[in-house]
Amino acid sequence: MPVARGVKVGVVGGVFTAMVAVAAVGAYNIYTALDSEEGGSTPGAGTRAAAAGRGDQDAAKPLTRKEISAAASDFLAAWSSGDTAAAGALTDSPSTASTALTSYATGAHIDSVRITPGAATAGGEHFTIAAHITYQALTSTWTYGSSLTVTRNTAGDPAVAWSPSVLHPGLADGDTLLTSTADAPDLEVTDRRNTVLTGAAYPSLTRIIADLGERYGKQLSGGTPSVGTWIRKADGSTGQPLHVLRKGSGVRLRTTLDATLQTAAEKAVAGKSGAGVTALDTRSGAILAIAYSPADGEDTALMEASAPGSTFKIVTAAALLNSGMTPASPARCLSQDNIANGRVYHNDTPTLHKADATLEWDFAQSCNTGFIHHADALGPHGLRDTAAKFGLTQEWNVGTPTAEGQPSMPDTSVPDELTSEMIGQGELRMSPLVMASVAATATSGDFHQPLIVDKSLVHEPIAKASGLSGRTSAALRQMMRSAVTTGTASAVMRGFGPDSGAKTGSAEVSGQDTTNGWFTAYAGHVAAAAVVHDAGHGNTSAGPIVAAVLRAG
Known part of the structure; x- marks a missing residue:
């Protein structure tokens, strides 16, 4: 979500050295090595209480490193514990964020996450997510990176600037993550002698290969669909799998190309x-x-x-x-x-x-x-x-x-x-x-x-x-x-x-x-x-x- 005009975003000068350790039902987090000039670590709740009631003029104040670290720590801990309402409340769009966090867990069949903070960003933090997925007796851990930024909400408190990309960098407004069985078996497009054709090898065929798969993939017999995690776009379409739980056996579409x-x-x-x-x-x-x-x-x-x-x-x-x-x-x-x-x-x-x-x-x-x-x-x-x-x-x-x-x-x-x-x-x-x-x-x-x-x-x-x-x-x-x-x-x-x-x-x-x-x-x-x-x-x-x-x- 874009930062509102007039709202200042802070910058973390160092790197978080913390770990959010996660079990299926809870989590505990420790953030250390905060900037010493801020007087050491301060719980996020205390930071929020101190900021509360300062008035609209504080909404324009630059964020301190401590405020950014505390807001990121509290949000990631609440998310990893499965408390989507609490995590959503720590953003600048509580209702939207809570709904998206719940959809992330249910739609992608993610029963727990382990989050490892990484390098600082402008006003926020990179982090690595290890999401544990259970789907149709299949289990798998999907590891990927994402990031967040911290801003001030309308009350002047530090809050995570909510965007679907916090959950996964490939998500945009209206998109969701989905773990499911593919609609059809994986498809390989080949030339007339069964040489596999790809857009990387043959750039002019990129559009055509995608079109052929969409047109004829479901008409072909044989093969078994893969099971994986996908992004379902706002228009209902899906792209390539982000994570594969079980590979399918492919089917080939033979073209006349040479x-x-x-x-x-x-x-x-x-x-x-x-x-x-x-x-x-x-x-x-x-x-x-x-x-x-x-x-x-x-x-x-x-x-x-x-x-x-x-x-x-x-x-x-x-x-x-x-x-x-x-x-x-x-x-x-x-x-x-x-x-x-x-x-x-x-x-x-x-x-x-x-x-x-x-x-x-x-x-x-x-x-x-x-x-x-x-x-x-x-x-x-x-x-x-x-x-x-x-x-x-x-x-x-x-x-x-x-x-x-x-x-x-x-x-x-x-x-x-x-x-x-x-x-x-x-x-x-x-x-x-x-x-x-x-x-x-x-x-x-x-x-x-x-x-x-x-x-x-x-x-x-x-x-x-x-x-x-x-x-x-x-x-x-x-x-x-x-x-x-x-x-x-x-x-x-x-x-x-x-x-x-x-x-x-x-x-x-x-x-x-x-x-x-x-x-x-x-x-x-x-x-x-x-x-x-x-x-x-x-x-x-x-x-x-x-x-x-x-x-x-």
């Missing part, structure tokens, strides 16, 4: 700001890695909701292929092109100009105008209809929270919105998870909604889509391979073999001077995508992150 790829992903984003990467198995949609930086910041791997830039040209290219074009179809690359006198578009590289360009060349070099020039071939619904084949017109349930409403594919019936979306701008809102899935669908031809756990555990609908024709998928692999061999991804993807492909991107974001860098690629049966905020070109910012993950795969 510890090797997760390690590579964590390393690849480390030290970057606003970076996120996700990797998938192209054959199943299984999520293999999720990492973002900083790890205590926004989850840009799953929660990003921004325009994906030219990485979305994979979808646009598929739509143009479905309209009858081929990789060899003419697609002139002219700066400042538009459609039907609509919005004028520029290319990211001003010198990018090729009158006899093909669709494949435009894709590899990421020519914006080469794509929007063919907007009329798509009509008002062609792009959205193709996006549906990638699963982009449905909300996904991957087994852990993602950005709300993701993926998001807006209406393309407005001409300028259509041409903006064709190059990954406009109202599109995607994440690295979504764009990794786009690359996976492009190379395999099949859409598999990403999942982080077995689908039998996910009770929400799993998105399904038709996927791509063999012709369209083959053409996309050809164009994504060209981006690696001769296009904008050639430098960062150097060394990857013929079973790889990529697409670079940079996305303009309102309020930012620099574009977000995007990159998505596949190699073998692994697809990955990354974003780096305010980073410029995707091939130099997000590209190295994706390449590092793919090499680990």
Whole structure:
């Protein structure tokens, strides 16, 4: 409890050299070596009597060392003896303290305590508690440290400043201590090969591991719950056990993650700001890695909701292929092109100009105008209809929270919105998870909604889509391979073999001077995508992150 304004708190200059010896029914305490200038030890009751009736002006007087020592001694002795009413009366909030002390004993099944004073604090005392717990024929002693401070109450008497943290430093207002059997067996979250995953080893997974345990722990069979002492928060939630009386036998939740790829992903984003990467198995949609930086910041791997830039040209290219074009179809690359006198578009590289360009060349070099020039071939619904084949017109349930409403594919019936979306701008809102899935669908031809756990555990609908024709998928692999061999991804993807492909991107974001860098690629049966905020070109910012993950795969 905070000290009231105007109330002075004293400081003990030395260390108490006392012990409160406790039995189940009583206690005796001796405090020695009090400051000699105060005239030796004085019982706390005498101190209180001397202070009583001095008036409000004494409430502002600094506390002496003797007053602090006596108040602490009396309180700890009363607490250890089990006299909660007396202990509460020695605080500045008697009713609240008495109730909390009683709850401490009953809720945590503590039948006795032994308290050892320690070093002085500012206006109080550290002390060590050895609490004896008896619960369901189990007995155990729980030892931990706490502290108190002494202030003056409204009458001017020295009193312990009451706070739940006196009972245990982890307690806040409304919290209680509880000794009980856990609701469910201890849970270990593992990768697909049964490697245990922890937030300490994989910082980006901290939130996800906790969420998976909360969602699926009770659905798993096997194991026995542990018995321990916990803090029950004011909202009814509980954390990790503070003291274990009996260990349970754990149960494991197996995820789709791959510890090797997760390690590579964590390393690849480390030290970057606003970076996120996700990797998938192209054959199943299984999520293999999720990492973002900083790890205590926004989850840009799953929660990003921004325009994906030219990485979305994979979808646009598929739509143009479905309209009858081929990789060899003419697609002139002219700066400042538009459609039907609509919005004028520029290319990211001003010198990018090729009158006899093909669709494949435009894709590899990421020519914006080469794509929007063919907007009329798509009509008002062609792009959205193709996006549906990638699963982009449905909300996904991957087994852990993602950005709300993701993926998001807006209406393309407005001409300028259509041409903006064709190059990954406009109202599109995607994440690295979504764009990794786009690359996976492009190379395999099949859409598999990403999942982080077995689908039998996910009770929400799993998105399904038709996927791509063999012709369209083959053409996309050809164009994504060209981006690696001769296009904008050639430098960062150097060394990857013929079973790889990529697409670079940079996305303009309102309020930012620099574009977000995007990159998505596949190699073998692994697809990955990354974003780096305010980073410029995707091939130099997000590209190295994706390449590092793919090499680990």
